Amino acid sequence: MHATADVLVVGAGSAGCCAAIAAREAGAESVVLLERYGFPGGTSTQMLDTFYGFFTPGEAPRKVVGGLPDRVIDALDAAGAVFLRPNTYGAGTGVNYNPERLKLVWDELLAAAGVRVLLHATLVGVDEDESGRLSGAVIWTKQGFRRIVARRFIDASGDADLCHLAGVPYERAGEHEPAQTLTTTFRLSNVDLGAYERAGGKKLLMQAMATAVERGTHALPRKSGSLHAMNAAGCVSTVAVRVADVDATDFEQLGEAEREGRRQAFVYERFLRECVPGFGEANIIGLSHQIGVRETRRVFGEYRLTREDCLGVARFDDRVLLCGAPIEDHRPASGGGEETAWAYVPGGAAYDVPYRTLVPRGRDEMWVAGRCFSATHDAHASCRSMAQTMAMGQAAGTAVALSLRQHCGAREVPVANLQSALRSRGAVLEMPVQRARTGRDDWRRNRE
Ligand SMILES: Cc1cc2nc3c(=O)[nH]c(=O)nc-3n(C[C@H](O)[C@H](O)[C@H](O)COP(=O)(O)OP(=O)(O)OC[C@H]3O[C@@H](n4cnc5c(N)ncnc54)[C@H](O)[C@@H]3O)c2cc1C
Structure with missing residues (x-):
């Protein structure tokens, strides 16, 4: 055996890091966080640089996520690594950050909370007691297999690996609606952004992409x-x-997607150099650590969030976070219609996300947080932004600590106590009246 813990969190993405920190801060004595790569953050540090979901989109934005996720941004801000990005691409104002700095910020927040982080350690199996309840996890490391014994478990692996191994039912992306597409993100240096903006900026870029696709000059995979x-x-x-059309839980398909993503990135580099002013001398300086996977397994929980809940601005008594992000569905060509389909929450509102979406159906020792939470394809396409995945982590971690303290299972956690614990730590559970400030340097003003 390698370790024993009150709580084992699988996956150190934005959800898992927040879950582990929240569990410790809410009183769990020992929390182990497992991560297969060599750094925390998951998608937040592997491939992205903008948190969406803090602000509702539209003319009168509201800040609908707070608490621990705010502290992540504050730490980035203290290092001068944050600015607000205007609402240009549909999802509302984004919080732009330096992803390399974010790796350090996660390291520091986890250490300050007293979380034991095991990097380069991959979950490969589970142990159960005679009643079928999870009692431990088997991990693979370069030193061989190791065993971790725990009392409570949070699956924040994105792919619901823990639930899969424990036999929790789930829906696989692509089973009903076409699975969302995958994206290798890439970064370019040596760009003259002034020349780009003067030449027409985004409008010109869209025209140039459409022309390249229509004329077949550059084999871009899409017009946008x-x-x-x-x-x-x-x-x-x-x-x-x-x-x-990739099942990202199939390692051969995923490997092929990695190769295809890299190939496409360099097609874009040539297109940008040749067709877009300001990019003549641009170079790719980084590809995402792995190809970005938007959805794989979505666990069946005590409740499943639906499209109707999102677009009908549903209210739930057991809400643990809010979401105002649109349904943003990156469709394959086989899905028909637009490349990315958008559907907005009406009136710039935000819907409630119930606690029950974080509890795998019928389980008492397990929670789920982040992109494998319990939602349909459409609801997931709205509620997967990182402000929400961090808020889910905060809620799941706080609930775990409560269940330990009150000696109860996940389904018996007293929701009123959970909500008051979340509120006392700054989580937003009611739509704010005050309009948020979304100017480039306004992060701090929203925190005053
Ligand atoms: C291409 C792309 C663009 C996006 N753009 C945005 C954006 O601009 N803004 C935004 O807010 N959201 C965006 N999203 C959505 C958002 O990034 C994700 O929904 C969110 O980051 C998911 O967080 P998570 O913690 O649930 O999962 P992940 O970030 O996937 O974290 C899961 C972690 O678990 C680890 N793990 C997995 N399996 C195991 C295992 N068996 N053992 C140990 N560790 C394991 C992984 O390495 C990873 O670190 C985008 C997503 C993609 C793919």
């Missing part, structure tokens, strides 16, 4: 795609590559 300025001068980051 976005790029934006990074925290470093003369550098831009992209969400442009599109690899469709």
Whole structure:
């Protein structure tokens, strides 16, 4: 045996890091956080640089996530590594950050909370007691297999690996609606952003992409795609590559998608150099650590969030976070219609996300947080932004600590106590009346 813990969190993405920190801060004595790669953050540090979901989109934005996720941004802000990005690409104001700095911020927040982080350790199996309840996990490391014994478990692996191994039922992406596409993000240096903006900026980029696809001059996978300025001068980051019809839990398909994503990135580099002013001397300086996977397994929980809940602005007595992000469905060509389908929560509102979406159906020793939480394809396409995945982590971690303290199972956690614990730590559970400030340097003003 390698370790024993009150709580084992699988996956150190934005959800898992927040879950582990919240569990410790809410009183769990020993929390182990497992991560297969060599750094925390998951998608937040492997491939992205913008948190969406803090602010509702539209003319009168509201800040609908708070507490621990705010502290992550505050720490980035203290290092001068944050600015607000205007609402140009549909998801509302984003919080742009330096992803390399974020790795350090996660390290520091986890250490300060007293979480034991095991890097380069992959979950490969589970142990159960005679009643079928999870009692431990088997991990693979370069030293061989190791065993971790725990009393409570949070699956924040994105792919629901723990639930899969424990036999918890789930829906696989692509089972009903086409699975969302995959994207290798890439970063370019040596870009003259002034020349780009003067030549027409985003409008020109969209026209140039459409022309390249229609005339067949560059084999781009789609007519749209976005790029934006990074925290470093003369550098831009992209969400442009599109690899469709992949089951990302199939390692051979995923490997093929990695190769295709890299290939497409360099097609984009040539296109940008040749067709877009300001990019003549641009170079790819980084590809995402792995191809970005939007959805794989979505666990069946005590409740499943639906499209109707999102667009009908549902209210739930057991809400543990809010979400105002639109349904943003990156579709494969086989899905028909637009490349990315958008559906907005009406009136700039935010819907409630119930606690029951974090509890795998019928389980008492396990929670789920982040992109494998219990939702349909459409609801997931709205509620997967990182402000929400961090808020889910905060809620699941706090609930675990409560269940330990009150000697109860996940389904018996007293929701009123959970909500008051979340509120006392700054979580937002009611739609704010006050309009948020979304100017480039306004992060701090929203925190005053
Ligand atoms: C291309 C792309 C663009 C996106 N753009 C944005 C954006 O601009 N803004 C935004 O807010 N959201 C965006 N999203 C959505 C958002 O990034 C994700 O939904 C969110 O980051 C998921 O967080 P998570 O913690 O649930 O999962 P992940 O970030 O996937 O973290 C899971 C962690 O678990 C680890 N892990 C997995 N399996 C195991 C195992 N068996 N053992 C040990 N560790 C394991 C992984 O290495 C990873 O660190 C985007 C997603 C993609 C793919």
